[in-house]
Structure formats: structure tokens, C-alpha cells
Amino acid sequence: MSPKTDLLVLGATGFTGRLIIQYLSHHPQRDAFTFAIGARSPTKAKALLQELDLHRDSSIVFVQVDVTKKAEVENAVKSTRVVINTVGPYWRWGTPVVGACAKAGVHYVDLAGEVPFLRRIIYRYGYLASKTGSIIVPCCGYDAIPSDVCAYLSNKTLKNLPSPLDVGSSMTSHRLKGGVSGGTISSAITMLEVVPKKEVENSVTDYSTSPVLGRKLPRWRFFYKVPVPGAHPLIGGFFFMEPTNKALVQRSFGLLELQARTSKSKEAQLARYGPDFAYDEFLGMPNAFAAVSYTLVYMTGLMLFFSLRPVRWLVQKFLPKPGEGPSEEAMQKGFMSATNITQSTSEPPVHVKTVMKGRGDPGYLLTAIMISEAALSLIFPPDSDKNSPEAARAALPLLARESGGILTPMTAFGDVLIKRLEASGRFEFSSSVIGRDLKED
Template identity: 45%
Template sequence: MPDILVLGATGYTGRLVTRYLQAHRDRGTFTFAIAGRSKSKLAHLVAELKLDVVNDVEVVEVDVMNDDEKLLEEVVKRVKVVINLVGPYWRYGTPVVRACARNGVHHVDLTGETHWVKHIIEQYDYLASKTRAIIVPACGFDSIPSDIVAHLSAKTLRAALSPSTPVGPSTEVGVGHETGVGVGHSASAFKWVGGMSGGTLESIMSALEEVPRDVLREGRKAYSISPVQGIPVPPPIRLLYTLPYLTPTAYGSILPLAPHDVATVQRTWGLLERYSSSSSSPSPQVASDSPQEAHAYGPEFTYEEFIAAGTGPLAAIRALAASVGFVVTFMCLRYFTPARWLARKVGPASGSGPSDLQLEKGLIQCTNITSSAPAPGREQTHVKTSLRGHGDPGYLLTAIMISEAALALLSPSTLPALGQKGGVLTPMTAFGDVLIERLEQSGRFEFESAVVTDPREESRKR
């Protein structure tokens, strides 16, 4: 029985995932199978990557698009983890999640469709928690980097505010247990070099053409997929962003990925808030000495992100222009069918992608500034967290992120206590530091997180 099933292996990202798993540093410790709907494309992938289908890699022909759920379930129940790369997920993803939830099989995917995540939470979160199936949407560029930087900043704040105070999931109040001081505002500025996949484009079109308007509207609401409602007015989307507490001022524009990333981070916050405030102890099926405990960010936590445009007046103008351009483009795609037709014509085709040389030239950089929540008689503490990834973030790094997430699921006893409980989770509630360490070991990612001085306070002292 294979450990991992790569579903949609013959697509462009699927080929990258298969190649990464085949050459993985721990290749001798796991087995995997590749699955797709085209026998000829599977054979081509086997030949291209020189896969040993006799003694090593299993090949499975399955079509999630033909509504044969019995066959799909038979395939899924034979593995421990499914890497689901078949999107748009609103169109094709639900039967796969259902099969995993029913059979206690773990599942990771690359969705950026908040409305679909909301749907599977409502339908399968309870079932998955009962079967111990760990279902983790958004394990690529959407939304692992965002979830990681918020997690690391909160962890650094926790160490700074209560370095010697032991805290547990049933006693902690926010980040600073003894003071009740938690995380306040958190903002991330992204810049990257890389392309958009055909799958991402098709997911956008699917949302605009197939998903009911009321479903989209519910998915766009603040805390739409969080089990806990946050502060009444979270940071709004705006045309010009700034990164707080840095000099010179860094400006930014609307990030198209932001709504789903923010929703994912909000779900992380909500899951931790609910788990940490619960008076009940962890399930008896979860080891009491779990290597990671759940720490709430605190009730005043808010998160936002944007595209970094640089510093100075020209950067502000560029950021404003980029935001206006995005709004105009989105409105055209939403309300004009010819605009969607044109986008499909000029956009990346499904299954296509950049060359290996182009993949290597890509990069991602994220700078996050997170502050402690304001408290009477206490100066705020500020943390700067940086993430750097070497490679195209939408393709190469995404393939690495989802692969390492899947491999982490093969050792569930090493995961955070909340992750071991199962259900529809987020990258940080499911994996925590385990995933961060795995990404560092890949040689493609670097992380830094440290307390920084508020330059405004320094100027007042001078």
C-alpha cells in the first residue's frame, strides 16, 4: 500500500510534485503512487522521470471528473495521504475530501477558493475529526507563507513577553499568559518573481461563472471560515498599504491572493482561540506530551497583507496605480464575458508552465511586522519576521510546500496536538514548526524572526 497518492500527477504542478518526491532526501522512508485520468499521459510521466513502476511507484488510472465515487473511494482508502492537485476544487475537489474524511485518510491541496473551504468545513470537518483525517487546504503559495509568518511572529512575541512562564492549551490567555497581553495587528508585504498557473486562472473563472453569488458573498465575509468571530471591523481592503514601524515607509498595493490568505490566517487564529480557551483536555487519543502545544494569538489579533512596492513617493504612486489596475481588471472579469474569454486566450494554459531555468530564477520574499496588543501601562512590542524562498513560488516552491506537508502527515505523532485531532485545519494548526523545519531542510526556504524597535519611539527619545 503506497503512503502517498499524487492525484493529478500528469498536470504541470503534478509533474513537479512527482519529481520532487522521487528525488527527495528521505526517499527510502516512504512510498507513493501517481494517479491521473489519462493512461497515455501517465505513461509519458513514468518515462520522463524514469519511475520504477515494477518495484517502487504505483500507477493508478482514476478520473475524479466522471462521478465514479466508488472507484475514487477504493483508490483513496489504500493510501495514508492524498496530495490533491485537481482543480478548480469547487468543481472537482469535494468527492476527494469526502472519500478521505470517510476513511481517515489525510488530504492536502492547493486551493485558493475560500467558498469551497467553507463548504468542506461545513460538510466534513466533524466527520474528519471523528475518523482522525487531517484535511489541510491551501498548502502552496496560497496560503503557507502567510500562515507561517503570522505563526512565527506570534511565537517570537510569546517568547519576548513571557520567556519563563509555562503555558498550556487550557490556561493561556493570549500570548503573554501572566499579563494577558496577546498579538495585535499583523501585516505582511510580499514580493515575488514567478508566474501564475493555468489552474489558478481556471479557479478564478470557475468562481466567477459557476459559484452562486450568495456562496461567494458568504465566503468573502471576515472570519468566514473561522470557528470564532474576530473583532467587528478587521482591516479593510484599500488602494494603498504601508508596513508599520519601519523607516523609510514601505508602500504596497492590493494582493490578489490576499482574501484567501487572510481567511486562512483568520481560521488559524480561530482554531487556536477555540482550542486554547477550552476547559477540556486534549483527546485521550492525542499524546499528552505532544511536541507542540496550541497557543492562541489573543482576541485582538488582526491580519492583512499586500504587494510590496518599495519606499518613497514614487513607490506610493506605483502602488496606487497597481491597485486601481487590479480593481478595474477584476470588475471587467466579473461583469463582462468577453473579458473572461480574452483572459483564457492570453493567460497560461492548463498543464503548461515555465522551463526549469525559469523556475530557478523565481523567488519570494515576505516581510511581516506584528505588534503586541495595546495594554495600559505597557509599551507595545514589535516583531519582524522574514521569509525567503528560492524558486518560482507558484510552481516550484508550491510543489515543495505541498510535498513537505504531505510527508509531515506520515508522522502524525510529531504534529501539534491540535493537528493530531483531525478535521479541516490550516497549515500552522496542522503542522506548526514541523513544516517550517521541513521547508528549511529542503534548502529552498529561510526564516528569521526577532523583536524590533519601534522607530517612532526612538525618534521621541532623541
């Protein structure tokens, strides 16, 4: 049997898969890790290597794998340390891959934005993964790293005060410029036409993926207005990624809260957001009229999409299909910005402003970077070019170090991932207390 590769990219010949292969092949640490491309078709894999001018690189391994065939999936998973899975919709194709990784003790990251899938793998494989030490991390792209990072950094800022404070409400305003992913459209249609209705209903309830229930905020608001001490308020309307992002952030809260209740360590206590944590997010808009108008138009379109099959057919016909995406020029012109305002539970409350910015199309270019760096967080220790999965794991947050299981980007990678994203040159992060003189402490 040949030596294991460090990474295996499943769906490598798809649009996002190609971007990931391209990013990995030019990574500054490329000489220190190995990777394989996983695909059904050797012909397509060979064409991909030709297209990216990688056909002379003998260190890139090809693994033939059809995710619908259990034996092929299990054999492919055993050949690597970390699986990067881009094959969706995940409700259809992702569960066997997660199961194989959990069984073999192999780590796994994906781009799932499907809460029913997340719930399914938690219940089926969460315990097994924790016993084999497999770190399973869904939602490692624009779904839902920025949201998870914002809540995480805001809590960290509150905990770093002279007197650590718990989080009360946490609200994130998103702004973006980028293309619509064909995979996202396919996942939405799968939710409607394949996922059982009861599963969909359960997935949109608050804390549906969390082991602990927290505080709830009002849902489906037409208009958001978040006060910002010393500045103009953040205004916005409903964000189409809110259901997935919110569920993921709530799971981070729940995992950290449960950890704090079962561990007396200082690290666990500082990591917890607090029992009164409540999270929501929205799409940032310039004014109230724009916010309400956008939400009305979006909700109308959503109802038509849900209720009329011909509308879904038109969407599939004229919007990008899985495997398609924008041009390189268009991707370079994209951007994302997530601004979070978090309020502590103390009296008077302390407010924290956290911002994450990214240069490039968030759903394609930046997503490829985010999932790649998430995977590499399991290979390289912080600030090191030494390939050492054992040392890398030792630097991760407590949950990832001690057991594994179905985690979230921040409960699995924390500061390690944030530093890697900063080092890519595509992302910026900031987090600080606002509207308060810290000398009062």
C-alpha cells in the same frame, strides 16, 4: 489487497503534479516512503514516468482514478495514507475527494485557493474528519502557507518573551517573481460562472472560515503603509491573493482561539494569537505612487474580468491553461518574500518582524515543494528518516494530534513543516523583536 502506499498524488500528469512527482522521486528520504501516481489515463501516466526517467522504478504505483466517479475515488483513497490533490478547480472536483478521505480516516492536502470550497468542506466534512482522525489541510501551496507561517512565527516570538504577549495587528508584505498559474485562472472563472453568487459573497466576509470572530481591519485599501520601528515603512497596494490568504490565516486564529477556550493546557494557551488579533496583507511596492497606480490598474482589470465574458475569454486564450506552466529556467529565476510586522496588544506595544523567503517560482516550483513537505510531515517524525506515521502525528500541534478535521497548514503541521521547508534548501525563515531592548523585561 496490496499494501498501502504512503502518498497518492492525484492529478499527477498535470503541470504541478509532474513537479511534485519529480520532487518526491529525488527526495533525500525517498528510500523510506512509497508513493502512487493517480490519473485517469494510463497512457499519460506511462508517458510521465518515461519523461521523468522513472519507468524503471517498480516501487512507484499507478492508480487509475477519475475524480468524477465516486467508487473510483473511494477505492483510490483507501489505498494510501495521505492524498496530495492537485485536481482543480476544487469547487468542481475537490469535494468528493475530501469526503472520501474524511470517511476513510485518510489524510489530505491540496492547493486550493478557493474560499467557497474551503467553507463547503468545513460544513460538510469537518465534524466527520475530526471523528475519524482524518487531517484535512487545504491551501498547502503559495496559497497560503507563507501568510500562515508569518502570523504563526510572529505569535510564537511574542509568546517566547519572558512575559508572553498576545497579538494585536499583524500585516504581511509580499514580493514575488513568478508565472501565473493556469489553475488559478480556471479557479477564478469557476468562482464567477459556477459558484453560486451567495457563496461568493459569504466567502469574502471577514472570518468566513473561522469558528471564532475576531477583530477586523479596513478592506480594499488602495494604499498600505506599515511603520517599522528603526527602519523604513513597508508600502504596498492590493494583493490579488489577499482574500484567500486572509481567510486561511483567520481560520488559524479561530481554531487556536477555540482550542484555548476549551483547553487549559499550556500548549493551547501559548498557541493562541489572542482575542484582539487582526490580520491583513498587501503586495509590496517601492513607493506610494507605484502602490496606488498598481491598485488602480489592477482593480480596473478585475472589474472588466468580473463583468465582461469576452475579457475572460481573452484571459483564457492568452494566459496559461491548466496543465501549462513556465520553463525550468524561468522557474529557477523566480522568488518570493513575505515580510510580516506584528504588534502586541501590550502597552507599550512590542513589534515583531518575521520574514519568509523562497528561491524559485512561488506558484509552481515552490508550491510543489511546500505541498510535498506538508504531506511528508504526516509520514516522518521531526529529524528522523524513520517512516512512522504514528510517531509523526505525535509530533504535530495539539489540534492535529488529538482529533484532526479541516485544519490549516500551521494548525496541522506548525514547526514540523517549517523545519522540513528549511531542510529543502529553498526556504529561509527569521522572526525577532525589533525596536526594543529586551533587557527591559
